[in-house]
Amino acid sequence: MVEDIPASDRWVIPASVLRRIPGCSGGEAPLRVQLLHGGRNANRNLRIDTRASRFVLRQRIREGPRPGADPLREVACHRAAAAAGVAPAVLDAAPDGSWILMEYVEGGVWTPPRLQTPEGLRTLGACLRRLHAITPPKGGAFDPVSIATGQAQAIFERDPAAARCSRVRGSSRWIAPPSRSRR
Secondary structure: OEEEOOHHHHHHOOHHHHOOOOOOOOOOOOOEEEEEOOOOOOEEEEEEEOOOOEEEEEEEOOOOOOOOOOHHHHHHHHHHHHHOOOOOOEEEEOOOOOEEEEEOOOOOOOOHHHHOOHHHHHHHHHHHHHHHOOOOOOOOOOOHHHHHHHHHHHHHHHOHHHHHOHHHHHHOOOOOOOOOOOO
């Protein structure tokens, strides 16, 4: 799903980033900018059409630490996935990983009806096979316990009442809310 962004709202792309997009490097405006839905409230994904081609700019919009999120590792993993043919090519990225510019690739969304067809399952299986064959880039080890702990802490800090919710408490009983001791 896409949504056109009015010309007055194109400020969402900093000029320093816009100049790095082929077709806009000389100060030209994009022909079209569309918001691509997704990004889990942490990223803004924009489709940008220029005279040179079509691109996607993924910008981090959520400030502060996000448990399990490592922007530089994300860029490295995206590059590895692109080299394996399961992700669009990364054309440029911020030194801190705050944005990634990649090719726009026309494709379908994985919907339940698409996954319920033999062809859809074969396509997904082949894609996952290639993805799981990739040697991960060097970097920090994946630590799901630390990620879960960080996510629970973020919930408790954002909504202290959540600490009293049996569903949250029951799924993370070994994680104490910030103001309470471990049980």
